Amino acid sequence: MTFTTAHDRAQSSAAAHQTGQMDAAAAARWLLRFAELTAEASAELTRLDTAIGDGDHGAVLVSGTAAIVERLGTDVPTTPRDVLAEGARAFQTAAGGAGGALYSAYFHGLSENAPPATVLDSRQLASLLHLAAKSVAERGRALPGDKTMLDVLAPAADTFHAAALAGSNVRQCALLSLRAALIGRAATAPMLARRGRASYLGERSRDHVDPGAASSALLFHALADALSTLPPPHTRSKENPVSTPPRHLFNSPSDVIDDALEGLVASNRTRLARDAAVNVVTRAVPAKDKVGLVSGGGSGHEPLHAGFVGTGMLDAAVCGAVFASPTAHQIHAGTVRADSGAGVLHIVKNYTGDVLNFEIAATLAEEDGIVVESVIVDDDLASDGNDGPGRRGTGAVVVVEKVCGALAEAGLPLSEVADAGRRVVSRSRSLALALSACTHPGADAPAFELGENEVEFGVGIHGERGTARIPFAEADELVEQLVAPLVDDLDIASGASVIAIVNGLGGTSPLELNVAAAHVHRTLAERGITVARALTGSLVTSLDMHGVSVTLTVCDDDILRAWDAPVRTPALTW
Structure with a gap:
């Protein structure tokens, strides 16, 4: 040129x-x-x-x-x-x-x-x-x-x-x-x-x-x-500062991702490393002779995904801007870092930008001689029946990363790890609601407004509106509206066992999440469904959204064995 x-x-x-x-x-x-x-x-x-x-x-x-x-x-x-x-x-x-x-x-x-x-x-x-x-x-x-x-x-x-x-x-x-x-x-x-x-x-x-x-x-x-017209090309300053609302603990909206990742890695120096040029978080000591696991997406969902990098889960997490998928260039860099010769599994939430950029990155990696398989996570029931991109990927991504991470750690080949991930996806559904919307860094208003007695039902994890507005009610009634459709869609019969995740969307207190968890356990027990394993906490968030999601995964001995395997990450350890 x-x-x-x-x-x-x-x-x-x-x-x-x-x-x-x-x-x-x-x-x-x-x-x-x-x-x-x-x-x-x-x-x-x-x-x-x-x-x-x-x-x-x-x-x-x-x-x-x-x-x-x-x-x-x-x-x-x-x-x-x-x-x-x-x-x-x-x-x-x-x-x-x-x-x-x-x-x-x-x-x-x-x-x-x-x-x-x-x-x-x-x-x-x-x-x-x-x-x-x-x-x-x-x-x-x-x-x-x-x-x-x-x-x-x-x-x-x-x-x-x-x-x-x-x-x-x-x-x-x-x-x-x-x-x-x-x-x-x-x-x-x-x-x-x-x-x-x-x-x-x-x-x-x-x-x-x-x-x-x-x-x-x-x-x-x-x-x-x-x-x-015929003017000379006009350039603009690279800086485009926006004032930050005082209720956010940010220095600048443009620096929030870099600052947050710096803090995460500084707080976990023995576990994590970071390539700041591409915002890829990896294990401090790379694993050897195993399938590499890479996931990622827009930031704003913390601790997902960087908080799940470590033994028993991910090898690399690729962090995009808030609610925007990382570029194919970033994902390719994460894939190269995660590869130790046994191939790499991409775990991708089903959003258009994520799917497109992971596809491009997989092609680039394969040109480098890296074998790549992908698991598309599409568990969100609210977006089912859509003739567009299909169900969104939400809380079940935690189960997929945990199960696939355990199998990769055990030395299983790429094809088997990928098949296990797809099996988890097929047995998982999630549903969420919000009492108030999140506020994007730099924005001066929340993503949407709710009336005093309104609840946004069927929300995703990107601050978007849900599929309906429902009346505000007591916790048990609201949580029942999340659990019942999941049980019906998965056709979970009495005697079955599930992994149940009660997840906060970022602005929900642990006290509220435990109240929600209590009803999840009660209503499943009343249906004869065993909660074999459970997690309650803010794992897949949407900035400061005040809301809750419930994820159910129908499990068997193989899934439970992988779930129970040791894990050591900043956000999940046992």
Whole structure:
């Protein structure tokens, strides 16, 4: 890849601008303008995503576009293809979550299909926009009409293409495609979400603009701006400080993950080590000659996952931003560190961003000669029956990590460890409710508001709303509404045995959790179900959400043997 000087860029860009084409400088202006617009709209993107998702979309987009600014800097590659490739690399390495994976796919689709020419005409760019949208559709397994970013990318690309065929130059095409993008953005509001976390809300996902569609509209806004004007690329400060609400014990929202992991490792120096460059937590003394276990996801669920690194559980935990999956680059780094020659098992909670980025990381690891298998944890009953991504992964991930960790420690091969994990998943279900929402670091309001006598039922672990609102009641009545559906769905008969986990979601006191546990044990005993093993505590949290989840795993002698095997981690030891 070669780079141009500022003088060369100015001359070539002026010529391309006059003929209505896209050169490298215009491509750079597009990406840098997208970074500016993303920074300006970050709070709005967060608000939109908080309403129907997990609230991470603004932060993910800022991380990805900040990396674009850093990569382009003052030197711009000589072709649009190479500029767009920098966009793909920026999102792949710096932006987690589904947004990071999907924007990486978009820019990859643009750059991989672009010719090595110094300028692109309108028809060439129209073809690239179509192929990039197709890349997103394939990566996200979505279609237009599913209430996703495709509801902007597809019509905007279609409009650009039609204008190009009519003889319009790239500037004119971009302006027309912007109009189509804005119409597509607005059209997502009445749609029923069929993909991503919003799909778990069912009818409650209507009347909200999709955050991915909103950011995609910014992408076409940036394209129109870049091709309609000829300013030098404008950079922005990497810092985007947000005041922290006083009720959080944070120094800065931007530093909270680094500070927390530093504290965790400092408090467990004989057990844990950390690679701060990729936020991977590993065992202080790596294990040898065993299957490596890697899990991870967005932060905000502590002690999951880093608190479960150690003998008898994980070899590495990969920590993303709050409620945003880690990048494929981070997961790949964790996989390499966990490998001791016997292969690596990825334990993945079923969320779009986690699944996408773990899939990419597994491919990268296999190119390195590391054999990888994956267990997808999808135990959340509230999201069952969804025709989108399926059930979410929640509390059962603790059981999977414990059982698989014991079997790996005992020297079982990768295929058997993976099969055991999948068996645990198939025998596990979870359900949760919240009395109040969590507040994202840097936010000045909780993710959702509840009335005085309302309870959010069917919540996940990312601050998102649940599937219904139910009346507030005494603890026994509320907990019964969690336990009864789990027993029915798992078809647990009298005489069966279970592992029962009563889990706090972050803001629930131990006193309350023990009250909830009392009813779990009573109601299961009344049904003739034996609680063979139990855990009560805050294990899989959602920041400071005041709520509780119940997980039941139907167990047998094999599962109990693995559950009872020794474990030594910061959050679980026996």
